[in-house]
Amino acid sequence: MFVFRLDSGSGVPPYLQLVHQVRQALLLGFLQPGDRLPLIREVVESLAINPNTVAKAYRQLENEALVTGRPGQGTFINQTPTATVSPATYTSLRRGLQAWLDRAYAAGLDEQAINALFTSIHREAKVEDVA
């Protein structure tokens, strides 16, 4: 059974953390079509989290067509592996990031500064996403 975690200090809204974890697990193959996500009650009990938050995360995953909720049975990963990236896309993204990193180091940023910049832009993008 898939296990969620929650980072209280990350600044990312709890429901988005759950959504991200499912997306990531799909990308990495830890979740596969037909797998059942834990019941809302189970997530609530294990994380001490508001059930509305879990329901909201599951709704969003459903809207993204990643999962299907079946009444009385649970929420299941869909057959269409919509979230996996093709190896070509992956390679191209990786190359782009590598080139960007080289530029950042050349400009004098260290790892910490790069992470801070990345987190900051990532958060802004997410806020626009939500708004």
Added chain:
Amino acid sequence: MTALDADSALRTDGLGKRFRQTWALRDCTLTIPVGRVAALVGPNGAGKTTLLRLLVGLLAPTRGSVEVLGQSPTTNTSQALSRVGFLAQEHPLYRRFTVADLLRFGQACNLRFDRDLAQRRLSALGIPLDRKAGALSGGQQAQVSLALAVAKRPDLLVLDEPLASLDPVARREFLQSLMGAVADDGVTVVFSSHVIGELERVCDHIVVLNHGRIVLSGDIEMLLAEHRMLLGPRTTNDLDRSPNVIEAIHADRHTTVLVRDGAAPAPGWQPQPVSLEELVLGYLRRPAHHGTGSTTRESGAEA
């Protein structure tokens, strides 16, 4: 009655409470929708306990009105209170009663009381029913109190500082039980706390009290979306006068401003999302008795 009324678990209008010469609470107008988990936060002495006791009819208002599940808790006590569970601070129990005695007592005192449910809950937590309440650990006592309150099958659960005396493990276990009750019964929860860190995972609604007044109240996600932290070069402008500026903190070379709504950042200002803790603290540091106006702090004074 409008649709809005039907959807609120509790509402107060111009609520105030005076003890002798001192107003413990004033001008308190708020609505909490059904099914919410609402946190009531603020420093000690802000009026949290007074507000909670007004909600459950343990105090009568000096001014204004309270409506809980469509009833007034003071004029229609028995009807209103049969649907409300209340956990006072320090979760008081009859120390010489065994857990089983307490459950029997709860059943005798309440119209609705699901003793089986409480017994199942407590057994699942490994709490012995034949143990005297006084011999249980703090965390176990909190769990017994919660099980008693939940066994009433209330529509509204009011808890005064339920986490204050608990260690981190007991605190987590308590929240697990509380959120389980929300998942099972859809009960509306209002609880006070002066710890902000853990609230975001359990609450979807927040009410911030300071000096007896509400300084911020609403849906947490909406409030976070409405606020921004702006980071820019140190400025000597009168930003603090704008009603949208909640707080400005000046460092030697830069200024951080907490703003609400629309305040489009001037060029050179970098907007950043605000955390719940920053938001609450920003509002708590605003000077008392001001609807608008902000605080200005020199960061050097903190160090």
